[in-house]
Amino acid sequence: MAVGSPAAECGHDPGSVSSPGSGHMPEKQVELTRRRVLGGIGTIGAASAVAGAGTMAYFSDSESSNNNTISAGTLNLEPAGSSDGGSFNIAAGDLAPGEQTQVGYLDLKNVGTVAGELDYNITDISNNENGRNDAEVEAGDSTAGSGELSNFLQIRAFVDRSPGAGGRDEDVAITSGFVNLSTGRVNTNISMSPGEEVRIWVDAKFASAANDDQAQSDEAVIDVDFILDQQTP
Numbered sequence: 001m002a003v004g005s006p007a008a009e010c011g012h013d014p015g016s017v018s019s020p021g022s023g024h025m026p027e028k029q030v031e032l033t034r035r036r037v038l039g040g041i042g043t044i045g046a047a048s049a050v051a052g053a054g055t056m057a058y059f060s061d062s063e064s065s066n067n068n069t070i071s072a073g074t075l076n077l078e079p080a081g082s083s084d085g086g087s088f089n090i091a092a093g094d095l096a097p098g099e100q101t102q103v104g105y106l107d108l109k110n111v112g113t114v115a116g117e118l119d120y121n122i123t124d125i126s127n128n129e130n131g132r133n134d135a136e137v138e139a140g141d142s143t144a145g146s147g148e149l150s151n152f153l154q155i156r157a158f159v160d161r162s163p164g165a166g167g168r169d170e171d172v173a174i175t176s177g178f179v180n181l182s183t184g185r186v187n188t189n190i191s192m193s194p195g196e197e198v199r200i201w202v203d204a205k206f207a208s209a210a211n212d213d214q215a216q217s218d219e220a221v222i223d224v225d226f227i228l229d230q231q232t233p
Contacts, residue, residue, distance in 0.1 A: 074112035077228035080163075080197055081107045090202060097152070097208035100178070102201070107163055108226055109197040116192050116228040118159075120174070121185035124223040125150050131217060139213035147218030154178040154205040159190055163199035170201070178205045181222065192228060200226075 079088040083104030090104030110116060127147030141148060157174040174188050192198060206212070 073114040075114045075116050075228060075230050076110065076112040077116070077118075077192075077226060078109050078111050079107065080109040092204055095204065095206045097206050097212040100203055100205035102168075103155075103204045104202060105160070105163075105168075106200045106202070106226075107197060108192075108200065110192040110194055110228060113194045115194060115231045117188070117231055118190040118192050118198070119185060119187050119227045119229065120157075121225040121227060122181070122183045122222060123225055124221075125181055125183060126221045128219040128221065129217075130219055133216060135213045136216050139211045141214040147215065147220070149206075149215040149218035150181050150220040150222075152207050152209060152212050152215050153181050153220050154207055155181060156203040156205070158201055160199040160201055161196075163197055168201060174200070178203075178207075181220070185227070191231060 082088050082090055083106075084090055088106060090106060092101050092103040095101055108118070127150050129143070129145060129147040132141055132144060155175065156178045158170045159172040159174060160169045161171045162169055172188075172190055174186075174190070190198075206215075
């Protein structure tokens with residue numbers, strides 16, 4: 001009886017053995033490599049599960065804040081009376097050359113919720129002739145329908161921040177002394193807080209000149225706007 005080779009007795013074909021450098025990995029080695037890969041993936045998954053379980057274990061609570069609103073403030077300047085009573089205008093009469101007089105005051109109030117800066121704008125100056133006498137004509141007044149008083153008139157104004165205290169306080173100057181009348185806006189940089197009330201005192205002066213007789217019996221009418229602008233943040 002022929003004795004088979006050991007390889008034949010084991011049922012293994014010698015021709016099936018991979019030669020070194022053939023590029024094929026033995027079957028057992030492939031199996032072990034797969035196990036290692038699967039084991040590594042299992043380890044990562046288990047670690048992730050443990051980390052997730054730890055995070056979810058803490059207490060948690062939440063609260064909602066709804067209907068939150070933001071609203072705009074107001075900037076509102078209103079007249080608050082004058083030295084002439086309920087009307088918001090002032091007047092002075094019988095002024096002669098070289099004289100100055102206190103015309104009166106105007107009260108203003110910031111009834112808004114935003115601070116502002118107060119300016120004024122002389123929008124119009126007109127003159128009423130009120131007739132001409134001989135002295136006016138002799139002084140060169142040749143315009144029967146228009147007066148000349150504003151040509152000789154000067155004004156001075158300042159702010160009293162305590163209008164309810166009585167008296168006359170010259171807290172902040174609006175003009176630099178007596179100034180000639182002219183139209184236009186003047187920035188005063190006078191601040192007014194929300195709810196604050198101020199009093200504007202006004203004085204007038206009749207500047208004397210060689211031809212000031214032209215203004216006899218004349219009347220000057222001055223229109224002024226007071227403006228409250230929001231202060232620059």
